[in-house]
Amino acid sequence: xxxxxxxxxxxxxxxxxxxxxxxxxxKKTENExxxxxxxTESGQKLYHEIGETFEFEGPESGLPFEVTVxxxxxxxxxxxxxxxxxxxKKPDDDQAVIFISYTVTNNGDETxxxxxxxxxxxNDVLPNLIHPYNFVLDLDLTYPEGGVVDDMEDVTELTLxxxxxxxxxxxxxxxxxxxxxxxxxxxYDAEIPQVVFTKSQFERRDQVGVYxxxxxxxxxxxxxxxxxxxxxxxxxxxxxxxxxDIEGEFDDSAFLVVDMTIENDGETDIAVPMALPEIKxxxxxxxxxxxxxxxxxxxxxxxxxxNPGEEPTDGLIKAGETLKGTLYFEVRNMLYGDxxxxxxxxxxxxxxTGFAEYPFYQQWVNYNID
Numbered sequence: 001x002x003x004x005x006x007x008x009x010x011x012x013x014x015x016x017x018x019x020x021x022x023x024x025x026x027k028k029t030e031n032e033x034x035x036x037x038x039x040t041e042s043g044q045k046l047y048h049e050i051g052e053t054f055e056f057e058g059p060e061s062g063l064p065f066e067v068t069v070x071x072x073x074x075x076x077x078x079x080x081x082x083x084x085x086x087x088x089k090k091p092d093d094d095q096a097v098i099f100i101s102y103t104v105t106n107n108g109d110e111t112x113x114x115x116x117x118x119x120x121x122x123n124d125v126l127p128n129l130i131h132p133y134n135f136v137l138d139l140d141l142t143y144p145e146g147g148v149v150d151d152m153e154d155v156t157e158l159t160l161x162x163x164x165x166x167x168x169x170x171x172x173x174x175x176x177x178x179x180x181x182x183x184x185x186x187x188y189d190a191e192i193p194q195v196v197f198t199k200s201q202f203e204r205r206d207q208v209g210v211y212x213x214x215x216x217x218x219x220x221x222x223x224x225x226x227x228x229x230x231x232x233x234x235x236x237x238x239x240x241x242x243x244x245d246i247e248g249e250f251d252d253s254a255f256l257v258v259d260m261t262i263e264n265d266g267e268t269d270i271a272v273p274m275a276l277p278e279i280k281x282x283x284x285x286x287x288x289x290x291x292x293x294x295x296x297x298x299x300x301x302x303x304x305x306x307n308p309g310e311e312p313t314d315g316l317i318k319a320g321e322t323l324k325g326t327l328y329f330e331v332r333n334m335l336y337g338d339x340x341x342x343x344x345x346x347x348x349x350x351x352x353t354g355f356a357e358y359p360f361y362q363q364w365v366n367y368n369i370d
Contacts, residue, residue, distance in 0.1 A: 035202050038209045040192065046208060046360055047183075047195040055107070056194050058124030059187050060115060063108035065125060067186065069196050074098040074179045083143055087173055094175045098129065098198065100139070100184055105165040114158040121188035125160065127196075128188050129172040130354045132181040136188065139170035180204075180222040181353045192360055208352055212366045216263070219275055219350050219363070224267040227317070229275050231348070231365050233259040246291055246300070248330045256329040256346060264317045272301060272315040272323070277348045277365065279329055288331045295324040 038046045048054045053068040077084060080097045088095060104125045106112050117123035117138050129137040141147045141155060147169055149155055160166055174182065178198055186194040201207045205218035205226070216228040237243060237255040246255070262275045272292055279288060291300040292315075301315045317323050331346065348365035355361035 037201075040360065044192055046192060047197060047201060049200055049202070050196060054194060056187055058112070059189060060122050060124050061108075061110075061112055063106060063110060063112055063124070065112075065186075066105040066107055067102055067125075067194070069100065069102040069184070071101045072099070072184070072196070072198050074174075074176070074198070076176070083171075084173060096174060096176050096178070097143075098172050098174050098178050098182065099144075099169065100127065100172075101167070101169040102127075103165055103167050104160070106160040106162055109162050111162065112160045114155050114160075116152075116156055118152065123155075124186070125166075125168075126155075126170070127184040127186050127194075129174065129178065129198075130183045130185055131174055132177045132353045137172045137174060139172060141168065141170045143171040144169070177222070183354065191358070193358070195361075206363070208355075208361050208363060210364045210366050210369060217350060217363050217365075220266075220270075225270065226266040227262065227264040227270055227275060229277075229350075230261045230263075231258060231277075231367075232261060234348070234365075234367050243328070246328050246330070249289055250330060253330045256331060256348075258327040258329070258348070260325065260327055262317055262323045262325075264319055264321050264323075267319050269316055269318045272317060275317070276327055277350050279331070280347045280349060281331075281345060288329045291328040291330070293326050293328070295326070300328075 037049070040046070045054070048069070050069050050072060053066060055064060055066050057064055074096050075098075076096050077091065077093045081091070083097065084091045084095050112124065114125070115123040117126050117128075121128045121136065121138075126139050126141075128139065131137055140152065141149050142152055148158060148166070172178075180199055182198040184196045184198070197204075204221055205228075206221040211217045211231075213231050213234065216230045218226060218228045220226055235257040237257055243255060248255075256279065258277070260275075262272070264270055276290060276292065293300050329346075345368060347368050350363040352358075352361045352363060
């Protein structure tokens with residue numbers, strides 16, 4: 001009897017372990033799916049994570065390189081006051097220094113000679129920092145002390161032989177916002193550069209990518225300011241005569257009508273225009289006006305912009321509030337006189353901070369996307 005009970009116990013234990021393994025496998029699969037890096041149709045990744053090794057061809061040399069970023073970190077004004085004051089006429093507490101430590105390997109069959117990167121991004125192995133305010137900043141290899149060069153004038157003396165690797169640590173003078181929204185990029189001029197975000201995309205809610213109608217999009221997610229927008233519905237209206245509440249500025253306007261919900265779950269007030277998407281057509285010929293009407297009202301909001309010393313009243317969404325409404329894009333195509341632009345190819349998106357020139361790095365609404 002005792003042996004029978006032992007056998008039953010072992011069977012139960014094995015079954016529990018199998019169930020546990022199955023649950024863990026499911027969780028692992030779900031996590032892998034959540035942490036899947038977006039790719040283009042050709043399979044090229046839009047970005048890389050710290051610790052991931054990636055390869056690319058240097059645009060200046062044509063040589064194949066391999067890079068692994070080991071660490072990215074930011075330190076404040078107090079820790080680097082002397083360095084910041086040396087380079088900034090009026091330093092303040094918002095300024096900071098961001099560091100990157102990485103390993104680069106020359107996988108080509110020729111020696112690579114470093115280029116001077118101070119006037120334009122042209123050094124294949126030195127990344128540039130994309131600042132959240134659309135600045136492109138160079139890497140300083142002289143700071144902290146004891147780096148690969150003592151003076152940036154000497155960077156052109158550096159070489160990387162075939163098959164050789166080099167450990168590089170460099171600094172960029174920036175401000176605190178780079179901790180949340182910056183990115184280091186190699187091959188800056190490419191349509192899809194080699195990108196490592198200063199804060200992992202998997203730790204951010206405002207990730208680049210495509211969002212389905214009905215899914216929340218975190219337009220801003222930093223410090224005390226964070227809010228999300230859900231696109232509830234999208235309609236095409238071909239004539240302004242079909243609209244009662246909007247008096248358009250263009251003749252024979254077409255309208256893209258977007259029902260949306262804005263949830264300010266942060267700790268600071270925001271203005272409605274901060275939460276409105278932009279539109280893109282088949283070319284650069286989209287001209288539009290925007291009107292936002294709150295749910296239950298008939299007139300578009302007017303007082304919408306925060307100017308120095310002023311705050312909006314009608315267009316303010318206070319911390320903790322949720323606002324529902326309808327956004328009207330009045331659209332026409334100036335290249336074809338008074339013809340109305342067909343809206344079948346218009347796309348909705350939110351620009352991604354610092355990546356205005358890169359079409360793949362946006363938050364796209366899954367509307368008219370093939």
